[in-house]
Amino acid sequence: MVDLAYVIAGSEATGGAGIQVDLKTFQELGVYGVGTITCIVSFDPKNGWSHRFVPIAPEVIADQIEAATSAHDLDVVKIGMLGTPDTIDVVAEALGKQSWRHVVLDPVLICKGQEPGAALDTDTALREKILPHATVVTPNLFEATVLSGMPEITSVDDLTEAARRIADLGPRYVVAKGGVELPGDDAVDVLFDDGEITVLSAPKVGNERVSGAGCTLAAAITAELAKGAGVEDAVTFAKEFTTAGIEGRVAANTPFDTVWQGALVEQLALED
Numbered sequence: 001m002v003d004l005a006y007v008i009a010g011s012e013a014t015g016g017a018g019i020q021v022d023l024k025t026f027q028e029l030g031v032y033g034v035g036t037i038t039c040i041v042s043f044d045p046k047n048g049w050s051h052r053f054v055p056i057a058p059e060v061i062a063d064q065i066e067a068a069t070s071a072h073d074l075d076v077v078k079i080g081m082l083g084t085p086d087t088i089d090v091v092a093e094a095l096g097k098q099s100w101r102h103v104v105l106d107p108v109l110i111c112k113g114q115e116p117g118a119a120l121d122t123d124t125a126l127r128e129k130i131l132p133h134a135t136v137v138t139p140n141l142f143e144a145t146v147l148s149g150m151p152e153i154t155s156v157d158d159l160t161e162a163a164r165r166i167a168d169l170g171p172r173y174v175v176a177k178g179g180v181e182l183p184g185d186d187a188v189d190v191l192f193d194d195g196e197i198t199v200l201s202a203p204k205v206g207n208e209r210v211s212g213a214g215c216t217l218a219a220a221i222t223a224e225l226a227k228g229a230g231v232e233d234a235v236t237f238a239k240e241f242t243t244a245g246i247e248g249r250v251a252a253n254t255p256f257d258t259v260w261q262g263a264l265v266e267q268l269a270l271e272d
């Protein structure tokens with residue numbers, strides 16, 4: 001029987017982020033994906049690809065979760081973009097209604113290109129209501145700075161300290177991602193597991209950010225956990241999967257190229 005993975009996340013209409021990426025990743029990794037949509041993001045090409053954001057009504061989110069969790073026995077879930085305090089309330093309630101083997105939280109505070117500010121209530125609600133349910137959380141440099149409350153993160157030591165502080169907020173495992181913005185030649189991720197630190201490095205693929213890398217990484221971790229992998233193995237594999245996807249990126253007219261979730265499978269087929 002195929003393993004199942006669940007995702008609660010936003011739709012991103014260009015296909016480069018959000019639930020589209022999550023479900024593509026699940027499919028590539030051989031798990032049956034089930035998805036609940038929290039919001040619809042449609043970038044505006046007439047206006048510098050700025051964000052047009054429409055939240056889904058809380059009752060409709062609750063209905064989707066009811067349908068998904070009644071149809072299937074789901075025990076591994078990824079949480080992506082939630083977007084509003086009302087959405088966070090509904091999702092937090094649903095997470096509390098059953099036990100989960102893993103809740104993987106990609107703490108999307110803001111999307112690339114979006115203005116900081118406005119979202120403070122959402123950030124606070126995410127930290128207070130969703131983070132305590134998470135077993136694994138995957139903040140990028142910006143999210144790690146906000147969630148840890150550190151003034152800045154400019155080194156692997158800072159990133160490790162941020163991961164330690166975020167773990168104090170609830171999740172056992174923190175995957176703090178340095179990405180292209182952390183100085184150095186490598187893209188460094190720090191995995192914090194109950195006090196134990198593992199530093200994962202891969203050479204940076206260029207110095208430009210790519211859309212969908214965070215979604216892909218967290219979805220790949222989720223898929224591997226759904227199949228029964230341990231967290232360290234899931235994270236290590238997910239980094240390989242995402243790095244291959246960045247190398248095999250899809251060019252787009254948006255300001256950022258986008259990750260190709262089929263790249264690792266293509267690379268492995270070529271090696272055979």
Ligand code: PXL
Nearest residue numbers: 010011012017018041081111
């Ligand atoms: O990459 C973060 C992200 C996640 N989810 C949705 C998004 C974005 C960024 O645009 O739109 C729905």
